[in-house]
Each structure stands twice: as C-alpha cells, then as structure tokens.
Amino acid sequence: MTPPSSHPAHTEQPLILMEAVEKWYGSFQALKSVNLSVSKGEKIVLCGPSGSGKSTLIRCINHLEVYQKGRIVVDGISVADNPKAIDIVRQEVGMVFQGFNLFPHMTVLQNCMLAPIRVRGTGKAEAEATARQYLDRVHIGNQADKFPAQLSGGQQQRVAIARALCMQPKVMLFDEPTSALDPEMVKEVLDTMIGLAQDGMTMICVTHEMGFARQVADRVIFMAEGEILEEAAPDTFFRSPSHPRAKQFLGEILAHH
C-alpha cells in the first residue's frame, strides 16, 4: 500500500476519521454529512453558534450520541464494523464536559482511580500513583482527599481533566469546558489545556475561547446548522473568515472582547 504522497505530514492514518456522518433527532438533522480527519497530535477548535452541532459532533466520536449515517474511525477502530468496539473507543478517547460531572460520592483521588481500576484492570497502587501524578500536573494534588463539592468550579474542571488523563487516552475531547465557570476560573482551566496541548496531546475542543484557539489550535473549524462551513488555520480564520456565517459569528463574539 502506497500512501498518497501529496501530504507527507499526514501519511499516517488519521487518529480520528469521520466520513459523511449524519445525525437526526427525529426529523431535525443535527449533523449534515460531516467529514473530518484529525491527525495524531493535532489540536482542533470547533466553534459556531449554539445549536450548530459542535457538541453533537464530538459526542458522536465516543458514541454518547448515535448517528444514522456515515462512519467514524478512531485509531483504526470503526464501531460500525464491530459494536463491541464502543468500549475500546471510549477507553482511548477522554472527554471533559461543560458541567464537570465529577462523581460526588467519591474523593478527587477515587474519581481518578475508578476507571483505570474498573476498565483497564490496573492495580490499586499503580492507579493511585498515576492519579496523583496527573493531579499534580493539573496543580491540584493537595486536594486529592477532598470531595468534588468542596472544590471550586475551576478546580473541579481540572480534576475532570486529570480523571480523563488517567485513562491515558490517545485523544481528548473538550465540550465547552469553560462555559460553566465563573470568569476568574476560566484561565486556570485554559492554562491546563494549553499545557496539555504543548505536551502533544491530540485535542478537539468545542469552545468560544478565541484566545485559546489562537494560541493552540492547528485548525479552527466553524460549524453552523449541522454543517462544517469553514476550516482554516486560526490566523487565517480570525483575520479573514471566508464564509459569511463565520464573519457574522466572529463579529458577534469578538464584539465583546
């Protein structure tokens, strides 16, 4: 097999490949023939007006949403070919939610150890060591024995990031990770994400934080009404968006900055 030679940087198979993915909620079409290819190490920022399908798109990748047409391949695994592969895909794909979704009845440390022990079968001591390592990395190691409700929103979201990292995923999905935070806590979460990006993690982030997009994104993808309308490097996208919907959207959100 000779790979196409035009893009030497992308000759490897993409880490995530979405082909003609379509999704309906009843008669409402949430995704319209979405095609997306993400290489290892790439950082993608997904933006667009609310209801444009950004969250739906990333939630299809780890099958929190079912889609009706097309296929999604994650690290060479396609769930369409093998329904049991959902479990494997989810182990390789970390996700951070808008609402943190930490488990309230477990300490920070237990939140981070649960999946490695129960899903990967990691030993307790090793799971704890890994958890402490990632908690230190998101600068929250000293809170390991607290319960989620005892932490601020920003701290909770950093724990959520550490919890996802403990599964040592190949890609991280962020679904508006700073939207539910008080303004003064946004930075600490973004700094954590920037650190992660600098370490080479493959990331797809649904966010309206355009500063973050400028700083870390390899590509910005703009969606509206379930379609990808524009894909560009952040400089190009912010300086001269080509699609009128993208221009309008940028005008609206940048007006406040």
Next chain:
Amino acid sequence: MGYELDFSVVWEHLPELLWGCLGTLGLALSGMTLAMIIGVLGVFARGSNMAWLRRLVIAFIEVIRNTPFLVQIFFLYFALPSMGLKLNPTVTAIIALGLNGGAYAIEIIRGGVQSIHKGQVEAGLALGLHKTQVFRLIVLKPAIRAIYPSLTGQFIMLTLTSSICTSVAAYELTSVAQRIESDTFRSFEVYFTVTLMYLAISWMLMTAFAAISRQYFSYPTR
C-alpha cells in the same frame, strides 16, 4: 370496672416476648435485605432495553401494590402448596415481606435514580465503564442517598407489617403475644407491652439507619 392491672404476667413471659422481638427483627432484617435486592435489581431491569423485562417488573409492582399483604402471604402459604411448593412459615414470611417491600423499593429507588443528572452517566460511559458498572458504581449511591428517608420509612413499615405474618404462624412478636394472651387473658398488659416493644424496635432501626447514613452518605454536596 372490675379489671385490675397485673403486669406480673408480662414479667413471667418476658423471655418469650423478647424472643418474639428477636423473631420480628429477624423477619424484618431478612425482609429488608430481600426487598433491597429486589429493589435494586428491579430498577435496573425496569430500565432495561428488553421490553418484556420492563413489562414484567411493572406488572409485579402493580400486583403487589394493589393487593393486600394478607392475601399475598396467604397466597404464598396456602395456594402455592397446591401447586406443589410447600414453604415453612418463616421462609414464607420473609419472601412475602421481601416481595412486598421490594415492589415499593423499586418505585422509591427509581425516583432516586431519575434524580441523578445524566451527565453522571455520560461521564462514566465516556471513561469506558459498562452500563452496569455505571449503575452500580456511579448512579446507585447518590440515588439511594437522595431517597434514603423514604426508603428507610418504607423499611419501618415493612417491620411493622411483619406482625401480619402471625397469620401463617411465623415466629414473631405478635404471634408470641397472641399465645400469651390466650393463655392468660391479660389482653391489656400483653398488648400494651407489645406496643412499647414495637416502638422500641422502630426506634432502634431508625437509630441504625441514621448511623448507616452518617457512615455511607455523609459526603458533602452543594
């Protein structure tokens, strides 16, 4: 008014009455355990994607909640033997209490499960946990915490309902009391004492439930 109170009867029969209390506690605790198992499995089955299983659980709840407990226990004790299934009184009582309490527990626990934010389930699934693991490890404890007062209230009801098991001659406080009363004709003294004993049993259980709550459900929430 020729009736003179004479609690010496109670005093003489105190050991039997205390054994009766133990019998009641035994029935109640076994019944609760069975009810809890039925409750948790029932909630899980009620949320299954197999329609026949969901319908079976709903039918079970409907039958139990809309028929008298006395008829249920008579059915188990007197009707089943004609189908070839003969159970002893204690086993019958435990099964009857467990089934009855279980039907109510399913509905109560289900309410708790529904109060859990769906983000909790999604976070579990996204980490690679199976649906059953998500239910067992993530949903169940906060769900039970949410409805703990209703659930323990139902379990106190179950304990008091165990007095009806006297009708199949299960060994418990009320049946002991009936026997002493018919031997001595000291109705007031016996039932007055038994009333206090039921109160004591209920208080003990409530104290135990509160201790369990402090032990397992005391994590902080917002």
